[in-house]
Amino acid sequence: MTKTPVTVTVTGAAGQIGYALLFRIASGQLLGPDTPVKINMLEIPPALKAAEGTAMELNDCAFPLLDSINITDDANKGFDGANVALLVGARPRTKGMERADLLKANGGIFGPQGKAINDHAADDIRVLVVGNPANTNALIASAAAPDVPASRFTAMMRLDHNRAISQLAEKLNVPVADIKKMLVWGNHSADQYPDVSYATVAGKPAADMVDSAWLEEYFVPTVAKRGAAIIEARGASSAASAANAAIDHVYNWVNGTPENDWVTAGVASDGSYGVPEGLIYGFPCTSKGAEWEIVQGLELSEATKAGIQKNIEALESERDAVRELGLL
Ligand SMILES: NC(=O)C1=CN([C@@H]2O[C@H](COP(=O)(O)OP(=O)(O)OC[C@H]3O[C@@H](n4cnc5c(N)ncnc54)[C@H](O)[C@@H]3O)[C@@H](O)[C@H]2O)C=CC1
Numbered sequence: 163m164t165k166t167p168v169t170v171t172v173t174g175a176a177g178q179i180g181y182a183l184l185f186r187i188a189s190g191q192l193l194g195p196d197t198p199v200k201i202n203m204l205e206i207p208p209a210l211k212a213a214e215g216t217a218m219e220l221n222d223c224a225f226p227l228l229d230s231i232n233i234t235d236d237a238n239k240g241f242d243g244a245n246v247a248l249l250v251g252a253r254p255r256t257k258g259m260e261r262a263d264l265l266k267a268n269g270g271i272f273g274p275q276g277k278a279i280n281d282h283a284a285d286d287i288r289v290l291v292v293g294n295p296a297n298t299n300a301l302i303a304s305a306a307a308p309d310v311p312a313s314r315f316t317a318m319m320r321l322d323h324n325r326a327i328s329q330l331a332e333k334l335n336v337p338v339a340d341i342k343k344m345l346v347w348g349n350h351s352a353d354q355y356p357d358v359s360y361a362t363v364a365g366k367p368a369a370d371m372v373d374s375a376w377l378e379e380y381f382v383p384t385v386a387k388r389g390a391a392i393i394e395a396r397g398a399s400s401a402a403s404a405a406n407a408a409i410d411h412v413y414n415w416v417n418g419t420p421e422n423d424w425v426t427a428g429v430a431s432d433g434s435y436g437v438p439e440g441l442i443y444g445f446p447c448t449s450k451g452a453e454w455e456i457v458q459g460l461e462l463s464e465a466t467k468a469g470i471q472k473n474i475e476a477l478e479s480e481r482d483a484v485r486e487l488g489l490l
Pocket residue numbers: 173174175176177178179180204205206209250251252253254271291292293294295296318319321322350399400401404
């Protein structure tokens with residue numbers, strides 16, 4: 163190992179996404195095959211023993227890139243020196259819980275974690291929020307970290323992006339690798355707007371290959387409600403595909419996106435496409451290895467404008483609810 167290890171903090175490390183994620187981080191898939199990693203696992207006290215078990219298994223893999231593992235329930239220690247933070251641990255919605263209760267419970271997690279990132283993480287910290295409601299949790303964490311640029315707090319829209327590619331590939335019976343410039347605008351929720359307007363299939367416009375009835379009646383709802391369909395089928399929410407999307411997001415952020423393509427990332431709006439500044443919103447993004455850049459200048463159809471607007475309203479309403487709770 164010649165390079166300095168990169169410190170990666172994973173919260174909710176003992177959960178199901180954590181279990182699908184950690185081995186891939188330690189094997190080099192998050193950052194690349196030449197980058198050693200120090201892994202910090204942040205958990206709540208009841209889950210520390212399970213986290214220790216996962217750490218034992220990580221060690222048993224004898225990954226050449228795995229420099230060290232630290233397990234803690236103290237956010238200040240968990241984010242100490244972190245270069246990458248994957249905020250997976252969140253409070254799930256339980257029976258009878260109102261949306262405000264869920265936002266409040268998660269505010270209690272993501273506010274303090276944002277502050278700990280502010281005070282202890284490395285200067286180049288990059289944060290990906292996976293825990294739901296991901297976009298608003300990212301907003302809460304970012305607001306609690308005034309010394310960290312808002313551009314470093316992102317929310318995971320990549321699973322939605324990958325789901326959209328998969329659905330289109332299946333419909334057209336083409337390899338997923340032929341599909342470029344897929345896009346899912348907005349919120350990681352059922353309001354999201356998966357959009358094939360700019361997508362290409364082997365270089366040709368995807369919009370010419372599918373009809374609007376399929377798009378409206380099948381594609382958009384299938385992608386937007388895929389999380390619920392997985393829960394229905396598996397009896398548990400998506401884990402390996404979520405971990406895979408987190409790997410894709412960070413890998414492209416750090417190593418850059420492919421030429422002539424983009425990915426969907428939930429990033430702080432700069433006002434692009436009429437999305438109010440500051441909302442963490444799914445946009446078409448590229449990276450050259452430093453910051454996410456929102457792709458500019460796309461012409462928007464009426465359907466896309468409506469999809470964007472619906473998600474603005476949904477995210478503004480979450481933001482206002484969180485403000486009312488004093489979390490912003
Ligand atoms: N953005 C996206 O595309 C997706 C988001 N998710 C979300 O990811 C989150 C995690 O999912 P799973 O791993 O399946 O859940 P899980 O319940 O299996 O694991 C969550 C873990 O977080 C831990 N945790 C809770 N509070 C914590 C805190 N304050 N600090 C550190 N750890 C804490 C728990 O002890 C548990 O081990 C959920 O909110 C889920 O809805 C899931 C799939 C996709």
